[in-house]
Amino acid sequence: MGAMTKAADRxxxxxxxxxxxxxxxxxxxxxVETGRPVLPVFILDDAASGAWKPGGAARWWLHHSLAALGQALEGLDARLVLRRGDSVAVLSGLVGESGAADVFTGGMADPWARRIDQAAAEALGSQGARLHRMRTTTLFNPESIRTKAGGAYGVYTPFANACLALGGPKPPLPAPRSLRAAARDSERLGDWDLLPAKPDWAAGLRAAWTPGEHGALERAEAFLRHGLGAYPAARDRPADDGTSMLSPHLHFGEISVVQLWHMAQRGPGGKGRELLIRELLWREFCANLLWHHPILPDAPLKPAFAAMPWRDDPAGLAAWQQGRTGVPIVDAGMRQLWRIGWMHNRVRMIVGSFLVKHLLIPWQQGEAWFWDTLVDADLANNAGNWQWVAGCGADASPWFRIFNPVLQGRKFDPEGDYVRRWVPELARLEARHIHAPWEAPRPVLSQAGITLGQTYPEPVVDLGAGRERALTAFRRIRSEA
Known part of the structure; x- marks a missing residue:
């Protein structure tokens, strides 16, 4: 009887x-279903992810998300154990300390995480324990969505249709009402230095976001109640805040994509719901691409683009990063990103196209900047979307599609409200000139308090010349492919 009790307490x-x-x-x-005490643990393993360890904005979010999770577990009389170091070593140590026979975890598509899973399974197996890897971050198992020939999808629409043909994911699981908890020593979250030191650049993040499961559910419910009906039109207007802004909550798993899918089914329906589901399936598509193509964050999926004659332009890159390109819609997006760690999706496409096409700077440099500054920096989404913009990924934007940022601004920010919000130097400029101030007569600029080259930059590139330079480069690699 004593032996049975001992086993049940592992x-x-x-x-x-x-x-x-x-x-x-x-x-x-x-x-919980094992009936045994549950030992919740989070491991900060920066070395494992190499160049893709969380950037500054994501680390800010992680700190607050872990704090929120810890409080939620305390409500169940459990404690979140924090450990920093090599994931495999930490798990092996916990198994040795506690006598645990099972480790349950969610799977990730990130190549470094999959390597850890394999190593952890082997190490734990040698200790007589098992690693149970479960789906917690995607709608479907990436191996379950296959073409009729058994291969991986490389085009979004057939992939999305294959997902929809499955009838949607199973209903979400409930949160536990109680938890039989185990306890171990934990490190202090504050000792991990995830928050910015001086200068404190996170004021805009604090004002814009509420990390954690409660904040995620509140934002989701508010969007589905008040924003879904207007979503088809509002999602392309950056001044309207018409998107869900759920991407960081989804990345950190504070709400599951399955939950959001089923919450949307209870909403008003119509075009808004259809578009939201398609956005969730694009996220799924990117995760699927990374699962089947681990090179996605580093190398173009279309081999011809390896020969792209990119430019080494530190000054142009810095101007883009700082929102000082002299192109208002681009600068507005980059300043929004720096201020709140997030950028409207339509503007992400515009600033991405400007970097890789008008400036001919490698997409990997834009990907790296986004990785450090986005609160929703997700390896699959970030890489998949940058390759899409550059025209070198799966189902990518055609190589000859080069967004004209002036026309994009005039179409999606017709009154210039988005630009005025994030580029206050231009706030007094009338709408017809705000997206191309270099075209405005000098008296108009003077009346608005603008001196190009002083109060606001001249454009770092002539848009027409930049476009032609990009087309020439694309034609060259296309002819040599």
Missing amino acids: PAILWFRNDLRLADHAALYAA
Whole structure:
């Protein structure tokens, strides 16, 4: 009887990753179902992800998301154990300390995370324990969405249709009402230095976001109640804040994509719901691409683009990063990104196209900047979308599609409200000139308090010349392919 009691008290380790929530958490659910005490743990393993360790904005979010998760677990009389170091070594140590026979975790598409999973499974197996890898971050198992020939999809629309043909994901799992918890020593979150030191650049992030599961559910419910009906038109107007802004909550798993899918089914329906589901499936498509193409963050999926004659332009890159290109819609987007760690999706396409096409700067440099500054920096989404913009990825934007930022601004920010918000130097300029101030007569600029080259930059590139330079480069690699 004593031996049976001892075995029943061996904890099940719950290894949180990009799934920092209690509801619809397959690994948490399975751990609770064992009937054993549950030991929740999060491991900060910067070395494992190499160049793709979380950037500054994401680390700010991670700190607050872990704090929120810790508070939620305390409500169940459990404690989140924080450990920093090599994931495999930490898990092996916890198994040795606690006698755990099972480690439950959510799977990730990131190549470095998959390598850790394999190493952890082997190490734990040698200790007589098992790693249970479960789906917590995507709608479907990436191996379950295959072409009729058995291969991976490389085009979005057939992929999305294959997902829809499955009838949607199963209903989300409930959060546990109680938790039989195990306890171990934990490191202090504040000692991890995830928050910015002086200068404190996170004021805009604090004003814009509420990390954590509660904040995620509040934002989702508000959007579905008040924003979904207007979503088809508002999602392309950056001044309207017409998108869900759920991407960071989804990345950190504070709400599951399955939850959001099913919450949308209860909404008003119509075109808004259809478009939201398609956006969720684009996210799924990017995760699927990364699963099947681990090179996605580093190398073009279309081999011909390896020979692209990119320019080494540190000054142009710095102007783009700082929102000082002299092209208002580009500068507005880049300043929004720096201020709140997020940028409107339509503007992401515009600033991405400007960097890789008008400036002919490698897409990887834009990807790296976004990685450091986005609160929703997600390896699959970031890489997949940058390759799409550059025309070198799966189902990418055609190589000859070069967004004209002036026309894009006039179409999607016709009154210039978005530019005025983020580029206050131009606030007094009338709408017909605000997206191309270099075209405005000098008296008009003077009346608005603008001196080009002084109060606001001259454009770093002539848009027509930049476009022709990009087309010439694309034709060259196309002819040599």
